[in-house]
Amino acid sequence: MNRSYRLVWNRALCAVQAVAETAGSRATAGSAGGVEVPLPPPRVRRAVAALLLGMGPGLIAGGAWAQASGGLAVISNGGTGGLGGAGNGGGAVGGSVGEFPGLAGLPTSGGQGGAGRNGAAGPGGLGGAVGATSVTGSVTGGSGFSGAPDPDPVYGAGGGGGGGAAVYTSDIGISVGSSTVLQGGNGGSGGIARLSGGGGGGGAGLQSVAAGVTLNNAGQTIGGNGGAGGLGQWAGGGGGGGDGIVLQGGGATVVNLGTSTGGNGGAGGSTGGMPAFGGEGGAGLALQSSNNSVSNTGTLRGGSGGAGGTAALFGVGGAALRVWGHSNTIVNMGALTAGMAGDGTTLGDAVRITGNDNQLELRAGSSITGALRVALGTGNVLRLSGDTTDSTTSLSTATYSGFARYEKTGASTWTLIGTHTGLTPWFVRGGALSIADDRALGNSGGALTLDGGTLNVTGDTTATRTVSLGAGGGTLDVIRTLALNGEVSGGALQKTGPGTLTLSGVNTYTGGTRLLAGRINVGSNSALGTGALDMADGTTLGFAANGLNLANAIVLSGVGDPVVDTGTFDGTLSGAITGTGFLTKEGTGTLTLAGANNYSGPTTVSAGTLAAGAANTLSALSSVTVASGATLNLAGFSQRIAGLANAGTVSLSGAAPGTTLTVTGPWVGNNGVLRLGTALGNSGSATDKILLSGASAVASGSTRVQVTNLGGLGAPTTGHGIEIVGTENGASIQPGAFSLVGTVSAGAYDYRLHVTDGAAYLSSATDVVTPPEVRGPMPTPAAVPTYRAEAPLLAAAPEQLREAGLAMIGNLHQRVGDPVSSSTASAGPRQGWGRLISVDRDISQEGMVSPRSSGRQSGVQVGTDLWGNPNWRAGVYVGQLEGEMDVTGFARGVQNYAAGSNDLRSQFLAGYATWRNDGGAYVDAALQAGRLRYTAAPSLASAASGKGNSVLASVELGQALPVATGWTVEPQLQLVGQHLSLDDLSLAGATVRQDNDTAWLARIGVRVKGEIASGAGWLQPYARLNVYRRSSGTDTARFIGPAATTDIGSRTGGTSTELAVGATWQITRLVAAYLEAGRLWASGGAAQTEGAVGGSLGLKVNW
Structure with a gap:
């Protein structure tokens, strides 16, 4: 449990308040001196009570109270610097020690001295005098006096006096010239005794108490240093450094072109068994009021903390900017430099806020040393801003915390460096916010809002946070890879940059997606929200999961070559594809088109399979190129296209024959394959079919035709046979354009391909040519069946x-x-x-196919008698013969056709x-x-x-x-x-x-x-x-x-x-x-x- 306490004055309650585990002291205009008082044994407690009664009211005059900073109790009874001095020519005597809550430190007097014990022993040092009440040139405030030692060791020594402000003013127009230096007075040292006094606080460089002040600082304002704590058995804490500038009136407008520096904290006492804390450094600028407007293009610098009585008891560094009030607006284009702590290595805050609804805006030129921290308060905003004339600016993610909202506005680019574990919801309303890792945006529970701005991603990262797109839409500029697994909601999304954006969440945004560069991979059916996808030239839509069905409409807005890459996955595009651009299918998987597509650019199947999901889903305005190894699969749905160049496979086959591919432009076979399904039977059999339509629909090159029998029984054909390629409206077929691959058989028949300049047919019959010596009218050639090659083989097998x-x-x-x-x-x-x-x-053998077999069979036979006598033998044997018999016969319309062979065993x-x-x-x-x-x-x-x-x-x-x-x-x-x-x-x-x-x-x-x-x-x-x-x-x-x-x-x-x-x-x-x-x-x-x-x-x- 706590064994030491600190008593501080609470302005709001107008009462003294005990605070556990504290040490050195600090006020706002300057730090109060104080006496460190560890809880004494019972014989000393009467003296401590007497000290309470003897507290000096200088703390009240300073307009603030001491702040807890360590483990020993400090009675903050030092005076605050910078109060009084008006009309006294800097020679006014500090306010006398009086009964609490007596008033002291008025503008007509010097700074309040540190308190002793109600005037009985250990009187506090006198406060330093105010340098001036208006800015007329360089001024230095008076230093506080040291506290007197206490002749009675039972009671505590007096605290040091507070330093006087360089300028204490109520003017509403203040200007500090470039050659002007305003230096606050230093605090006095604490008195030496068994219970030593604390050091006095330093005075402010400039302290303004009027409302609505306009302050222009082109010079230097410097807070005074805190006094050292007294030495003794219980050493005194060091005094806090004075603030460079203090605003107390509210509604002020501050333009800082110069430098404002907080004073350094005093050293904590170290003699004896109870060392003390060093004092806190002063702030460069302290806003003790609300509704102020600050513009900093100069330097605000916090003072250094005082050394502690031991190394661990150092005073913290002062903030460059200290905000107590509410609704203040700070725009920074200069340096915010935190003071170093008394240990020489720990940096203080560049900005420390303990109010509500304050806005801190950083622009290009900002130099931040130390943390940007909201210690207490709600509704505070950190904003990164600037226009296109500003160069790209970086901000370490380790420097900010506690803000309710983080904004990026303006046309500039800000880069967040490092990672952040806090909850930092970012709103990007203009320009670009650049990251290499999603963790730069803070904890994944913090949402990202894009409303007219851009998130630039330069690394490889994955995010699970939600992304909200405002009315102005949002842009994701991906240089390498960004995977968004959380929900994307709101308006429109734009993707730029050469990298890959992967969307895998259940997204609900409604404004559509513009893919202007690089690639978008989709990992869910709703990855693209509910709006259309606009694909520019050279962009790629990829699939990151199997079996996806994207219902989004797609617009090919360029004249170049957008790509749909399925990778190894199968996917479906069920929305309509429109526009003038090309469409290229890549990846080994299958892409199914199921929408009413009417884009006019060419279609290229570079790899994998492009399949139809319904009738007429291939654009009738688009010509199709099928690369070697790739497939165009109509899957049983009739289609119409503007032309075809085939080096791969074009398949019409579905569950039943009857699919028609109508081609209104050139058909160019580049040794590709055409797969058709046919119910092989007579000439009226149902079949898939190519229909060439129009004078430009000329079949050329070389296409190999593969026919699959879909339930056909096999039968003799009459006439030309089964038409599988037809022509109309002036279309034609060049010689050699179509040839049959392998054998096509059904029932007992083989089917051959007959090609004319107007059609291609499958026929199970062949014409018998009449010898030329026949006289008289030429008879009609008789059609003979083209039995399949298996017919003579199987006819000969039983006899073999x-x-x-x-x-x-x-x-x-x-x-x-x-x-x-x-x-x-x-x-x-x-x-x-x-x-x-x-x-x-x-x-x-005689017969329908006249099979003839020739070959040899060889083997072995082994037997034994099981019983025998001179006349009888009875036994068993086993044996095996195997061989190959070649067979010729009538097949495929040819007598004595070498049909194949039977392998027998x-x-x-x-x-x-x-x-x-x-x-x-x-x-x-x-x-x-x-x-x-x-x-x-x-x-x-x-x-x-x-x-x-x-x-x-x-x-x-x-x-x-x-x-x-x-x-x-x-x-x-x-x-x-x-x-x-x-x-x-x-x-x-x-x-x-x-x-x-x-x-x-x-x-x-x-x-x-x-x-x-x-x-x-x-x-x-x-x-x-x-x-x-x-x-x-x-x-x-x-x-x-x-x-x-x-x-x-x-x-x-x-x-x-x-x-x-x-x-x-x-x-x-x-x-x-x-x-x-x-x-x-x-x-x-x-x-x-x-x-x-x-x-x-x-x-x-x-x-």
Whole structure:
């Protein structure tokens, strides 16, 4: 708790007031002397009470009261300098010590002396005399006298006398010439005792008490210095410095061209255990009244604070300008220099305000040293002003605080340097306020108001404060980057400067936005308020978030190239775009135009996608350029444009065909792509379409056309086919302007592009050219279908897969070779075996597309007996064959068209049983299941993969007949039945369903075999002749659309002849090798099957 107090005189209450934790003293005209009185023990308190009764009334005469400044109690009983002296020639005796509240220090007397104890002990020093009552030349006020020591150590010593004012006047017209110096008197020192006296306050340089004064100061006014505090056990506080100029009357007009300096504070006493504070420096100009007008182009300087009894007890520096009154207006174009504190490092206030509704205006030429501070009061304004003749001026943000409002007016530019943590709401009403960091504007809770002024941003900064735009609108001049995340409300916004302004708040301003330079990024749907956006040449509207929809109208006010940059985001402009400027789309995202746009400048899609959000949202007055890698997407909405140059992609496709792009000017293809959607069917099919309209609408260059089938079933076309590019009103198409990319297929048909000088068509038929030797009238060429390349591939696939099954099951001797000879019969009744297989096939089938397959399938087969005796064997085998079959046929209107290839893979699992007798007869039966996979890879089109399964059963019998020693002839008969089931296959524009007959094969053959003994083992060579007869049937590949089906039939069945040779070599009693090689020739039928040399090589082990 506090153990020391200070008693001060309160003018408002006309009473003495105790204040806790205080020290040195200071008055306004000059500082009062005082006695520091720490609360004494009970034996001393009677003396303290006596001091209260003995206070001198000089404080009253000074028109102010002492001010708390530290931790010890000070009884402010020193006199105030600068009162009295009129007619006394500067020799008047200071007012005597009298009973409180006796009057003293009247204009007819000297300054009031410091008080002792009611005249009993420690009398105060006499006050200094006033120098003059009017300004007639240089004047120095009289100094106060030192307080007398107290002979009684129980009581306190007297305080020092206050210094006299240099000039104390009631004149209403005051002029201080340039050579005039007005020096206030110094305060006297405090008396020395156990309870020492405080130093007297310095006198004012000039003190005016009249109302309505006009003061012109071109000279120097200097406040007197405060007296030193007395030394003692309880040392006295230093006296405050006198003010350079004091105005007490109110309504004054002050023009300062010269210098006004406050006096320095006196040093605090330091002897003993209780050191004291130094005195406060005086003010350069003190306004103790209201409604004054001050213009400063000179210098106002505060006095230095006095040194403390210890380093920590220093007096504060005086303010250059000290304002107690209300509604004062100060315009500064000069220097405001705060006094230094008694520690030599702490700077005081340049301006200190404790009143209400005062206005401090700074203009160019202002030099501020110290803080601009409102210590107490409301409605005070700090204003930065100046006109265009003023150079750019800077203000440190560390120098101001406590104002109710901060304004920038006039045409000048002010720069706020540094950051500010206080609440500083700025109003920019003219010129420019420049910052590098939003924190220069203070705490984000302080709003920024722009009303005819400009905020200039030179750094990279983000703000969350609200921004209000007044009736005069506001300008944001952004040199680098400014992100406004708070609300922007009010009137109109103007953006200048080369930098980027990002608006992300929910903004409500209604006056529109003018983008005159640089870039605006939007981060919310309402970022631009509710008004229109006016974009000048070379400006950019960017997107800072995805999925935004800006409803603002946009005016392209220049004749140059404004840019809309989506970056990586997608966004929509649903307001109308008007004006004469260009429009360029940049960024990889998609910009959708959804308004009724009618701007007349060109449109350029430099990157990403420009999309239509409704019909006719692209301006009919604008020609469009699409750069390489960029896209113009109509998204299914019909549009009309004035011309097109395409190096990228133009897409008309929507959910359904029928979109029309009407081009009234040149169409120039720069190797760009045109994407159309068509319900591929007959000639009346719905389709997207380019319509060239007008004599200037000439298609030239090179445009690659990509067609997407939108639900078309595929059908033969008649006439020209499906029109995808049309002309009217004199438009035309130059040769080579349009070409088809890849294949276009639907159902069983491929579509080709036919281009004339007046249209371009998709056709699934081609004309048969009549030979030139035909005589008579030329018949109308017949149209033939242009089946898609997949048609012969899929028509041939079933027969190719059947051949794989036949190659795997083969016959008994191909699978396991001949049995061991009788000489090695003891090897065992069971065996394990495996063989490598390779077959070559060339298959020609009759049918709608006449497929012909050629290729080779190879693989492996491995089996084992599960049970056996001398006559029977039963077992299982597995195997796999794979290969590629090239296919030609009727496709795309061309006979024997190289349609592509089928990549086949078949996997098998089978069981078998074989019976033999000793007379050379045998019967072999096998049941084989297959897992089938294939990939149809058409030429110039995408591959498609399918799957299925098969079941194959074979019964074979033969009888070996001896014809010579070691030789036999063996007639053979084999019957095979095979069924395929292939799953539906999905293609672009069709589903293909295979309908395959069960195929039967009969083989009749004869084999001549011998047995030859050699040193290397038994050799059983043979030659075989076979005739194969396949049953007749039809494989149907059914191309199915949503409402139509096209069947592609291919015939099966035919006769083939095979000649083969082979041998079995018994290497050891347990091991044998076997092989066969043969060739197949077609002998007739609807499906002619033949093949080059193929065969197998096997190894078996008996046990």
